[in-house]
Amino acid sequence: MTDTAAHGSVREVDRLIIRFAGDSGDGMQLTGDRFTSASALFGNDLATLPEFPAEIRAPAGTLAGVSSFQVHISDHDITTPGDAPTVLVAMNPAALKADLDKLERGGTVIVNEDAFEERNLTKAGYAGNPLDDDTLAAYTVIRVPMTSLTKEACKALDVKPRDAERSKNFFALGLVSWMFSRPVEPTLDWINQRFKGRDTVIAANTTAFQAGHAYGETAELADSHVMVRPAKLPPGLYTQINGNTALAWGLVAASQQAQIPLFLGSYPITPASDILHELSKHKNFGVRTMQAEDEIAAAGAALGASFGGHIGVTTTSGPGVALKSETIGLAVSLELPLVVVDIQRGGPSTGLPTKTEAADLLLAMFGRHGESPLPIVAAYSPTHCFWAAIEATRIALTYRTPVILLSDGYLANGTEPWRIPDLSELPAIPVTFATEPNHVGPDGEPVYWPYLRDENLIRPWAVPGTPGLEHRIGGLEKEDGSGNVSYDPANHSRMVHLRAERIAHIATDIPPVEVTGDVDADVLVLGWGSTWGAIETACERVRATGQKVAHAHLVHLNPFPPNLGEVLGRHRTVLVPELNLGQLVRLVRDRYLVDAKSITKVFGQPFTAAELTDAILGEMR
Amino acid sequence: MTDTAAHGSVREVDRLIIRFAGDSGDGMQLTGDRFTSASALFGNDLATLPEFPAEIRAPAGTLAGVSSFQVHISDHDITTPGDAPTVLVAMNPAALKADLDKLERGGTVIVNEDAFEERNLTKAGYAGNPLDDDTLAAYTVIRVPMTSLTKEACKALDVKPRDAERSKNFFALGLVSWMFSRPVEPTLDWINQRFKGRDTVIAANTTAFQAGHAYGETAELADSHVMVRPAKLPPGLYTQINGNTALAWGLVAASQQAQIPLFLGSYPITPASDILHELSKHKNFGVRTMQAEDEIAAAGAALGASFGGHIGVTTTSGPGVALKSETIGLAVSLELPLVVVDIQRGGPSTGLPTKTEAADLLLAMFGRHGESPLPIVAAYSPTHCFWAAIEATRIALTYRTPVILLSDGYLANGTEPWRIPDLSELPAIPVTFATEPNHVGPDGEPVYWPYLRDENLIRPWAVPGTPGLEHRIGGLEKEDGSGNVSYDPANHSRMVHLRAERIAHIATDIPPVEVTGDVDADVLVLGWGSTWGAIETACERVRATGQKVAHAHLVHLNPFPPNLGEVLGRHRTVLVPELNLGQLVRLVRDRYLVDAKSITKVFGQPFTAAELTDAILGEMR
């Protein structure tokens, strides 16, 4: 900090939303990431929203090729990556074109002047040069020839100009770091770490970064010199984490808490692949990861591992869940633990693979043939993915059932600061395997009945290797108790009802849904999943207008928390914002016969707090 | 008829329910089938319920091996195979044990005496011989040594006793044919047809049949000599048909009406396989059938054929629908016609493959990732499968959408008389392919836009081979109009809504739901699928008690008929009987916020009219 504090007048603001936009090749994700980390280490609260094209590298200079990264930093507790950016860093015309309309009126645009030449302009579909006409009239524009300055700075080093050019994103990073008074060490350290061994690259990036930083100091940008003080977050040790990493760690934590080895069967798919990548790093935790030939095999392998006494997990996105349906149905029938993670993305079909959406709730609820109920848990923030993963695993292990854990592309890639919990804060997950016969056979000798349930309707779990408990289970209907194949009509009816009650009964083992804000408000906003942050902020803004509003957010979508009906009954209006065409709203209308109203968005992007504020206020008029 | 009328006193009854029960090896299905055909040709109205084990041939003599066939014949219009049989034909102890409790009090049991020996009795789990103790006290018992009498009768012919024994089911058939005054010719003709070329078999079966018939005449069974007069059905040419055959013919009919070749991609599965078998016989209609490597390939091949301008159809049961989910989602995105036939069976998982259930409605409705709406049509009787197939195909072709057609195991195998429609009664299905560009490109030349919709939001269908209309479609989100890949957020939202409206709009093109019975009743019974017959009969019985009740039955489950809300609004109580734990009831509660009540049965068997009558009356108290 000291070094930044050193310089002259620094205007203080309580929050800042910066959006880095450039070509897929320009390293915007990395730039945004570094800025975020520096801000995190500096102690701001923050939230990020990375956006990138579905192609590995869409054509350079085109709109389709634009990759951007938005970060919201503040000196107080925030829950979203922000609505309209205050600052837009545009590395080329396409980036400006794609993101300018997002910038708040009067905001600052920092452009890489050099990139605004003929070819790029036409590729971006600009007739003239927006830097010269009045396109940017409404904004503060800072033109910086980043490419040439970077090359210039790197002259001294023996790096080819083309390579030097690659470092221009670090120039941009250096410049913004100065403007917003970010500490420089973390970034310099990181550069040395990341490119260890490739000295010229280290040299070029470091030089570019420092050149950018210096440029800010020397050029007349003083009045853009801004600072956001650290946020007063609850004391503790913090780290910055995205949803997929948090989810992977939550699975590891659950396995540790239960002392049951973790087995991941997975098939790569955006935006879920990173969980496979992360878990495959932790073999020293006894975590087995298998990249299967397809999603069906991935789910099957996980189920096979569960039969063997491991906690089988399979991670995927919508198309994979559809494929796993039959195998999940088998898990329902076998009553074995299985955690199915669905990182939702834009659909239907292949849809928008890299964009977020939350339209798989009803698939999770009903996407199996026959009466095939299972619990559903949904994460509501990147860091909550850690806790949601533990909860999903706890339910799967405790109740011997497949559980679907819902997250989405926004949570998966979005990051926020996380107070690292003490291990003592983690729930215990006691699991016991059957080791003894639990029944006496017709001829009086002890036998093991795999479907002889306890008072919670949970069946025992005897794993291969246990002498005397040899048994067979399968997808055909089973006799209540013995588990032998049975075509008896009355038994089938009993089993169908038992499977349903078993899942419904879990409601007694989950926390009641909490209501935040004005419990006596007429309007309740009922949410689930990644809409949490936007809803919280929107509700605050609504209250700021003097209106009352309450917020309830569901982590358990099936079964519902026992008090949900009562909570809904307390409010005259129930609004249900969802990133789909209205799915949770159908479940609550059916279950509680309340005239809940839907607020929907299917733009492949999260709600902004502004959109929700307007929608809520609109309903109040 | 004459020959039957000839004999002495024949008691007339208005209806009869006979149940043939025996070992899987005893040919009960065939026996029941023949009796049914004879009755059909005789002019009775009728309905049948075949039941058989999941194994090809379960162990002889055991309960698991019992195969039975129930037929309801009457002189008036009936809609169900009947509740409690008046006559039970039991070929062995297991059959008696398995089905006796179904027989109505005071009913008649006809047993094959010879089969009631030690081994069979123990296999069936009888301590003593039920023919000797008072097990059958409450019933009229007719003991006939069928096996020995059959062997005896066949002595003359040169057939081995073991083979002769096989004909004992024809002895039983002959006996019952006499008792219930069935014409004999049809059966004799059929024997000669069916076993053409195998003269000894023909001889044995004919002899056994006649022996059984004679036995009735000679033995003192006079007071069991009963007759059910032909029913007064609407005039016309009739045939007896089961649901799967009717469904297959409906698909052929639809293809003929649309002049679009039929392509079936299928993978065998009970109880849907017979549709594949039936359609593969009709190659002279240009029907292509492909037995694919799995359900996914079957659906994929059908979709590929649709892309080529055929009407792609894929037939399966629950597990197959789960597997096809992703491909159906692609069809939703491609907006191509596809008919997915789900012959529902007992679930979850492999469940009860040969038993009926109707628990796939919500899977059909929501079993795809993302917002992926499609129309759903459900057949309500075996013969209605013909019309439902035509309607599903009409919607698929007209609106370029996958349609899920729901039937179930009971409809699939159940038979009833069908007045063969005149071809002029079939709906026209006009389909036009695009042959010309439908838009002008940027540079003014004509182009083809595959997603340029008409006023009904239907996109044009240009098939390969059409010059000038070359285009690419895929599962990624498409630009409204051009159909080019588009990641534009606003476009995605527009397309998601267009896909939803497109399906919702079909409501304007389907008949309003009709209410039968007392339109002014407080109680409305809302049904769908195979519960129709039982509901109709139950409602009649309720009215017989002097109470009013109305019945509405849905053929279109998505979208709902436009007048459904208004209909529901007219009745104080809405009861929804379903062969699941309550699925349609969820949809109507959500959609119309009416407190509809569920009546459920998951016994792998259809509702009996009695069960529903009690349930409805129960709700009235």
Add this chain to the structure above:
Amino acid sequence: MSTDVPTTTRADWSSDQEVRWCPGCGDYSILAALQFLMPELGVRRENTVFVSGIGCAARFPYYMDTYGMHSIHGRAPAIATGLAMARPDLDVWVVGGDGDMLSIGGNHLIHALRRNVNLKILLFNNMIYGLTKGQYSPTSEVGKVTKSTPMGSLETPFNPLSVAIGAEATFVARTHDMDRAHMQEMFRRAHQHQGAAFVEVYQNCNVFNDGAFGAITRKDARDEMLINLVHGQPIRFGKDGEKGVAMGSDGALQVVAVDEAGVDALLVHDAHREDPSLAFALTRLASGPYEPTPVGVFRDVARPEYAEQAQAQLAAAQEQRGPGDLAKLLRSQPTWTVS
């Protein structure tokens, strides 16, 4: 396998469930062969698992008094792979029919084979769909008339052993339901193999495809129609071994008369050869169960087993980084303190 294994008999390996195959089904003799063999393998029932898909063959696990799973159609190899990877200490057997493992389950089968995961895979090939009442299968001969192909099937059938070898299988064998001793020998060899072992069992479905293999498995036909492959031995058959298999000058295998070609001309069977080409050629010798058909172990080569290697990676990871420490993991990215 572990020592001091209690001695068992067939009865110990037979579950209390009544067997529900059709009378006369070939599955009975395969079941008997295995139930009689298990006591000889020196393994424990509790460490033995049978996993199957769906089909008549797939009912198999219900009849073995071991751990077992009757799963869903086609997925047994995938499910068993997860189990074997999680529990390398178990003996995992996979049983399924030609439809189960070559039609819907074909992909899982070939991937299990290339992974060389420690599964003993028994394919009961009856060249038909039994449980669904007689449609043709991927091994049915061309022109097969069935309910779904009234004018005859069109597809060239898979040769299961060619498929397996094409998929990098390390152990490939064939036997048939009429010869218990030979079945047991094949199952024993498969069990000894470390890795994925694939055994095709010709199985008669006497209801829907009766006699499909009669031409080669009838007692009186075997001498002339079954070519017994024995590692290290020249490939001969016929009552007095008067016929043999030799490599033609054009590089193609052919059946020769031994007295004409001479014993030295005969191909000496080498099941352990790394290169699968010859084993593949042997699978092509008969184009169907109506020509002289090789039975026995076609291929049996050593290659690291999947689950063991995965296990080794876990061990190595613990070596290098110590056993997992959750507190450390949660702190493994840059951290800062808020006080």
Add this chain to the structure above:
Amino acid sequence: MSTDVPTTTRADWSSDQEVRWCPGCGDYSILAALQFLMPELGVRRENTVFVSGIGCAARFPYYMDTYGMHSIHGRAPAIATGLAMARPDLDVWVVGGDGDMLSIGGNHLIHALRRNVNLKILLFNNMIYGLTKGQYSPTSEVGKVTKSTPMGSLETPFNPLSVAIGAEATFVARTHDMDRAHMQEMFRRAHQHQGAAFVEVYQNCNVFNDGAFGAITRKDARDEMLINLVHGQPIRFGKDGEKGVAMGSDGALQVVAVDEAGVDALLVHDAHREDPSLAFALTRLASGPYEPTPVGVFRDVARPEYAEQAQAQLAAAQEQRGPGDLAKLLRSQPTWTVS
């Protein structure tokens, strides 16, 4: 194909969609090869369909100005089979990556091959998952370190040509993205083949698996590392054809020095041989793209095509029973009249 086909140029076959592969991706050269070749095949754009699954390779159809479908991951061979069966008049090409067609889509691929349905199947093998950013694929070498296998992959890779031949393929060829002329020759031959034609194209993914094939496809390496298979010719390679392939006494193929072994000892390539054993042996010659590797047409045999046969059955049925008469069908079971 029909006569009087209008002459076209590459431009006619290029769609207006901008190509979205990474700069330097091998897919570009394959696309160019096909776009330049199509005008020579004497086919019409409207009768040509490209069907693909999902992956970088699978974006292919968007760039051809023909009919096309970018379907779902792994299912292209199945979807294309339905299309080809419904419309035998069309030229149907299938394009996909090694993950698309050998991982999730492996079963559809092998069944399409045994069916011998008239598809031209192009597998772009870059030995990696490109679109999902670099996980190992079923063709990745053992020990491959990727995001999903930080300690190296364990599975033995598929040899796509071995798999295809094991699955009864009638046409099997290999080429690579560095040699347009050779690619075009292979594509042309595939197009001429009546039935399922399988072509493996070694394709460089310069972002996630750069140089995977460099050792054999680099201009200066080709002479020594690529073994050109020419039907009817002895199999030779090396700058002056100084090396060749011969059948060893043990029945295994081996690379020999021609001057030592003599030309007559060399194996003469016979792509048309019914027995696939030798073609299979050739696929095993190189254990990976770092040893001398055969390219060209391994196998090209005639066998009735699936869709044509299906068509023939329809025709036969109409012959025998006359064109379908719906009224008759509805009356085809016993009927009675109610008056």
